Amino acid sequence: MRYAKQLIALALMAAIATPMVAIAQEKTIEKKVDINALSKKLDELYRSESSKAVMTMQIVTPNYERTLEMEMTTKGSENTLIRILSPRKEKGISTLKRGNEMWNYLPKVKKVVRVPPSMMMSSWMGSDVTNDDLVRDSSWDEDYTVKQVPAKAGEFCFDYTPKESAAVTWSRVHTCFDAKLELPKLQEFYDEKGRKVRQMTFDRYRKVDGRVIPTRISVTPLSEDKKGNKTVMTYKAMSFDVEVPDETFSMANLRRGK
Amino acid sequence: MWNTILMGLRNLRRQLGRTILTLCALATGSFLLVFVVGLNEGTYADMTEMATSTWNGQLQVLHADYHDSPSMFEAVEDPAPIIKKLEADPDVLGVSARIEAAGLFSVGNRTTGAALTGVIPGREEKVSTLANTVKEGSFLGKTKDPDALPIVIGDGLARRLEVGIGGEVIYMGQAADGSTAAEAFEVVGLIDSGIDEMDASMALIRLKDAQELFVLGARVHRVVARTTSAYTVDRIKKRVDVPAPLVLSTWEELMPEVATGIEEDRKGGSILVFVIMLMVMLGTVNTLMMSVFERTKEFGVMKALGTPRWQIVSMIVWEGVWMAVLGVGLGVLLAALLTTYLHGVGVQLSDQPFEFGGMSISTIHPANTVLGTVIYPSILVIASILGAIWPAWRASNLDPVAALREL
Numbered sequence: 001m002r003y004a005k006q007l008i009a010l011a012l013m014a015a016i017a018t019p020m021v022a023i024a025q026e027k028t029i030e031k032k033v034d035i036n037a038l039s040k041k042l043d044e045l046y047r048s049e050s051s052k053a054v055m056t057m058q059i060v061t062p063n064y065e066r067t068l069e070m071e072m073t074t075k076g077s078e079n080t081l082i083r084i085l086s087p088r089k090e091k092g093i094s095t096l097k098r099g100n101e102m103w104n105y106l107p108k109v110k111k112v113v114r115v116p117p118s119m120m121m122s123s124w125m126g127s128d129v130t131n132d133d134l135v136r137d138s139s140w141d142e143d144y145t146v147k148q149v150p151a152k153a154g155e156f157c158f159d160y161t162p163k164e165s166a167a168v169t170w171s172r173v174h175t176c177f178d179a180k181l182e183l184p185k186l187q188e189f190y191d192e193k194g195r196k197v198r199q200m201t202f203d204r205y206r207k208v209d210g211r212v213i214p215t216r217i218s219v220t221p222l223s224e225d226k227k228g229n230k231t232v233m234t235y236k237a238m239s240f241d242v243e244v245p246d247e248t249f250s251m252a253n254l255r256r257g258k
Numbered sequence: 259m260w261n262t263i264l265m266g267l268r269n270l271r272r273q274l275g276r277t278i279l280t281l282c283a284l285a286t287g288s289f290l291l292v293f294v295v296g297l298n299e300g301t302y303a304d305m306t307e308m309a310t311s312t313w314n315g316q317l318q319v320l321h322a323d324y325h326d327s328p329s330m331f332e333a334v335e336d337p338a339p340i341i342k343k344l345e346a347d348p349d350v351l352g353v354s355a356r357i358e359a360a361g362l363f364s365v366g367n368r369t370t371g372a373a374l375t376g377v378i379p380g381r382e383e384k385v386s387t388l389a390n391t392v393k394e395g396s397f398l399g400k401t402k403d404p405d406a407l408p409i410v411i412g413d414g415l416a417r418r419l420e421v422g423i424g425g426e427v428i429y430m431g432q433a434a435d436g437s438t439a440a441e442a443f444e445v446v447g448l449i450d451s452g453i454d455e456m457d458a459s460m461a462l463i464r465l466k467d468a469q470e471l472f473v474l475g476a477r478v479h480r481v482v483a484r485t486t487s488a489y490t491v492d493r494i495k496k497r498v499d500v501p502a503p504l505v506l507s508t509w510e511e512l513m514p515e516v517a518t519g520i521e522e523d524r525k526g527g528s529i530l531v532f533v534i535m536l537m538v539m540l541g542t543v544n545t546l547m548m549s550v551f552e553r554t555k556e557f558g559v560m561k562a563l564g565t566p567r568w569q570i571v572s573m574i575v576w577e578g579v580w581m582a583v584l585g586v587g588l589g590v591l592l593a594a595l596l597t598t599y600l601h602g603v604g605v606q607l608s609d610q611p612f613e614f615g616g617m618s619i620s621t622i623h624p625a626n627t628v629l630g631t632v633i634y635p636s637i638l639v640i641a642s643i644l645g646a647i648w649p650a651w652r653a654s655n656l657d658p659v660a661a662l663r664e665l
Contacts, residue, residue, distance in 0.1 A: 063330075064436045066435070093440075109428055113362060113369055225327065
């Protein structure tokens with residue numbers, strides 16, 4: 001019942017918007033879209049052969065607000081290492097993803113905790129970002145079937161539906177790209193019941209180390225129990241295709257904590 | 259007046275065989291009634307006791323929003339005065355406080371999610387029976403490593419993590435300030451509560467360790483109290499008040515499914531109660547009807563001699579009163595004695611213990627209650643007396659000439 005009103009509103013909006021969509025569609029379809037290329041781009045937006053980034057993660061909830069500063073190193077799509085730089089209390093907490101496995105290092109107790117695959121969709125360090133978002137276990141290009149859907153002028157929009165084999169809990173991810181930049185603008189995540197539960201917006205497109213990327217990602221959960229929550233990730237520095245030794249992603253290095 | 263009352267009693271002796279049969283029927287009926295209700299009420303009490311004493315307690319003080327959506331932040335800011343207040347109540351046997359959280363537990367390469375509860379050793383044992391089901395080790399006692407923090411885990415969780423007494427468990431979760439809560443604990447005890455779901459997913463640490471780990475200061479999530487009985491909670495609730503936004507919740511509010519389950523069952527049982535009552539009442543009416551028909555000429559003579567109508571009515575009604583009181587009294591007495599005896603020794607359901615909310619009940623203790631042993635039998639007596647009015651009215655309405663002609 002709670003959703004009845006929203007449904008009616010949506011239906012009304014759809015009715016009003018139909019002619020506009022039709023016009024928009026005519027325009028956008030003109031330009032041929034390479035769906036696979038865009039999906040690959042989404043997969044490798046902040047990655048390359050290797051990458052190093054420093055970013056901040058601002059976590060806002062009704063009960064507290066805090067900002068983590070962290071460093072993220074990647075190599076290929078298999079290896080990711082994240083280290084928290086500040087605040088002091090959490091400095092050194094690290095996340096390592098290698099292949100299908102993921103671990104957290106807790107400097108306070110000097111121990112490594114394995115993150116089971118079932119936790120990939122759980123929150124990372126209490127943020128609205130999941131483990132999967134950060135270490136990107138699933139691939140937009142390989143784990144989803146993609147369908148183009150009508151969009152506003154200047155945008156391409158797609159519905160990503162996970163393939164059965166993919167370990168993803170979303171039922172659908174609506175993704176819109178900026179047509180000119182061919183970069184993501186918006187992602188809307190739907191749960192298995194078809195409810196929109198999370199929204200991710202991309203902005204502050206900047207040229208960083210030779211590439212234009214959205215340097216800010218804002219994640220807003222839409223479920224009732226997460227009302228007022230928001231996580232904003234901002235890239236402060238980024239370099240692509242730098243020398244990263246394989247040893248970076250070893251357990252020994254994870255345990256080193258810095 | 260006394261004459262009429264005694265005459266009612268004397269008249270019962272005239273057909274002694276029939277009177278005894280009717281008395282037996284009344285006694286059997288009321289015996290059944292009291293015993294069945296006693297059995298049911300006893301089972302309800304056992305179920306309630308089990309549901310409350312295992313873990314939840316009979317009373318809790320918590321933040322008004324915590325019950326519906328438990329969150330780290332909906333806490334009892336200052337539990338000390340509330341604990342003191344509850345402890346001072348004569349119907350409260352024990353009070354403790356808890357912190358509740360969830361998170362990842364890890365041993366070596368094994369990680370699993372489970373609930374972490376901070377409890378007060380020494381107090382917790384007086385509140386929940388679960389704390390007394392440590393099958394190995396101690397309840398948050400001494401650790402081997404003097405610097406380690408103790409943890410007690412369910413034996414199911416221990417199996418999942420492949421850890422035993424003395425083993426190290428790493429906990430990772432989130433603190434109240436949003437930061438990562440991480441701590442290493444040494445397993446000092448294993449719990450086997452008999453409730454598999456709990457044993458597979460619960461871990462207990464000391465409240466002060468939990469307060470530090472989760473940056474909660476003096477805050478707790480629940481103040482839990484054990485009371486003299488599940489039925490004294492409303493009394494306590496009236497005596498103890500807690501400041502908003504806190505609420506004092508009884509087990510009926512905390513576990514509405516238990517309370518409504520019992521209420522539903524009681525409603526179902528009341529149909530049986532009604533049927534028994536109806537049968538007993540019809541028995542009385544039937545006997546009185548027969549005796550009135552037999553004595554038509556007697557009433558004819560009485561009327562011819564000018565006996566007032568009210569006297570005839572009251573004479574027969576008193577017959578009914580004597581019969582009901584004697585019959586029902588006998589039945590209630592026997593049933594109450596049996597119930598009292600069984601309450602002490604318990605009825606073993608050795609063949610089929612029945613499951614209730616994850617707990618299996620194998621022994622029930624029938625109980626005498628005001629409802630089953632006093633109110634229902636009283637209704638029975640009143641109903642029988644009301645039933646006697648009709649034959650009495652008929653007898654008093656006889657036309658003396660017609661009645662005498664039956665001679």
